[in-house]
Amino acid sequence: MRRILLLLPYVGIIALGSYTYYQLKEIKLKEQEFVEYTELPQGNTVNAIAIDLPDTLSFAGEPVPMNIPDVRERLDREMHINAYWHTNTIFLLKRAHRWLPQIARVLKEEGIPDDFKFVPAIEGAFKNDISPKSAIGFWQFRKDAAREFGLEVSSQVDERYDPIKSTRAASKYLRKAYERFGNWTLVAASFNRGRSGIIRAMDNQKVDNYYDLMLNDETSRYVFRILAAKEILVHPHRYGFEVPDELLYNIEPVKYVTVSEAVDNWVDWSQQQGINYKLLKRHNPWIQSRSLKVSRGKEYLIAIPLNNE
Structure with missing residues (x-):
C-alpha cells in the first residue's frame, strides 16, 4: 500500500503531461487550420494602399492651405474614406454622370461657383434622401428653410424632392450667405451649420477663416468631404475607379x-x-x-x- 501511495504522484504527473501534450497538439492543429483558412493564395490578396494627396487644391477658386498639418490630415481622412468606400463611390460616379451637368447648369445661371455642384454628392449622394432631422432632397432642406427660399412644401407638393428647383433654392441661400461672408468656403460651411452658427464661432474665436475655426465635428469635416468628392469624381482613375461609359447613368430625356x-x-x-x-x-x-x-x-x-x- 505504501508503494502505491508513493507512486501516485508520478502517475498524476504522467497523466497531466499526457493531457497537456494532447491539448497543445489540438491547439496547434486548430492554429494550423486557422492559418490555412485565413491565408489567401498568392495573387488573390487585396492590398490597401495609402493615397497621395494632391499638392494643391482649391474650392470655388479659394486655395486650400495644404501647408497646415491638421488641414492635410482632415483631407487625408475624407480622401481615404471615399476612395475605399467602394460600393458607395461607384454608385456616386454613376449618378454624378446624370446629375452633375444639370446641377452645374443651374448654378451657372444663378451665378454660383461650379464647385458647389459637389455638395449634393455629400448631402445625399445624388438621391432624395431623408435625414433623421427631416431634411429632404439633394440639398437636404428642412421645411422652414425650403419655404424661406421659395420651395412649395405641402401635403400634395414637396419641391424639396425636385433636384432642379431645390438647386435654385440652394443658390438663393448661397448667394445670400456670400453677401455676409465674402468667402465661398465659409458659405459652404454655413450651409451645414447655418449662417448664425458660423458667425458666432468666428466672433467667439476671433478668426475669419474656415481653416482656422474650431468647429463641431460635422462642420469641421464638411468642406473636406466636398473636396474629397470633387477630387474623386473629377479624377476617378487616380483612385482606382474604372466605370465604363456604358455603365454610367445617363440623363433621361x-x-x-x-x-x-x-x-x-x-x-x-x-x-x-x-x-x-x-x-x-x-x-x-x-x-x-x-x-x-x-x-x-x-x-x-x-x-x-x-x-x-
Missing part, C-alpha cells in the same frame, strides 16, 4: 406637360399620358399625393419620359 387644373387621380392622369404611375413618380418625385388641387393662376410642369419603358 423628358417632355413637359403643363397642369393648371386639378388632378383627381394621378394614376388615371398618367395612363392618359401613355405612362404608368411609377414613371410619373420617378420623374416627378415632388408629387406627394394621389391627387392635386391647383390654385387659380398656379401651374405645374410635369415631366413625361420620352422613353416610356
Whole structure:
C-alpha cells in the first residue's frame, strides 16, 4: 500500500503531461487550420494602399492651405474614406454622370461657383434622401428653410424632392450667405451649420477663416468631404475607379406637360399620358399625393419620359 501511495504522484504527473501534450497538439492543429483558412493564395490578396494627396487644391477658386498639418490630415481622412468606400463611390460616379451637368447648369445661371455642384454628392449622394432631422432632397432642406427660399412644401407638393428647383433654392441661400461672408468656403460651411452658427464661432474665436475655426465635428469635416468628392469624381482613375461609359447613368430625356387644373387621380392622369404611375413618380418625385388641387393662376410642369419603358 505504501508503494502505491508513493507512486501516485508520478502517475498524476504522467497523466497531466499526457493531457497537456494532447491539448497543445489540438491547439496547434486548430492554429494550423486557422492559418490555412485565413491565408489567401498568392495573387488573390487585396492590398490597401495609402493615397497621395494632391499638392494643391482649391474650392470655388479659394486655395486650400495644404501647408497646415491638421488641414492635410482632415483631407487625408475624407480622401481615404471615399476612395475605399467602394460600393458607395461607384454608385456616386454613376449618378454624378446624370446629375452633375444639370446641377452645374443651374448654378451657372444663378451665378454660383461650379464647385458647389459637389455638395449634393455629400448631402445625399445624388438621391432624395431623408435625414433623421427631416431634411429632404439633394440639398437636404428642412421645411422652414425650403419655404424661406421659395420651395412649395405641402401635403400634395414637396419641391424639396425636385433636384432642379431645390438647386435654385440652394443658390438663393448661397448667394445670400456670400453677401455676409465674402468667402465661398465659409458659405459652404454655413450651409451645414447655418449662417448664425458660423458667425458666432468666428466672433467667439476671433478668426475669419474656415481653416482656422474650431468647429463641431460635422462642420469641421464638411468642406473636406466636398473636396474629397470633387477630387474623386473629377479624377476617378487616380483612385482606382474604372466605370465604363456604358455603365454610367445617363440623363433621361423628358417632355413637359403643363397642369393648371386639378388632378383627381394621378394614376388615371398618367395612363392618359401613355405612362404608368411609377414613371410619373420617378420623374416627378415632388408629387406627394394621389391627387392635386391647383390654385387659380398656379401651374405645374410635369415631366413625361420620352422613353416610356
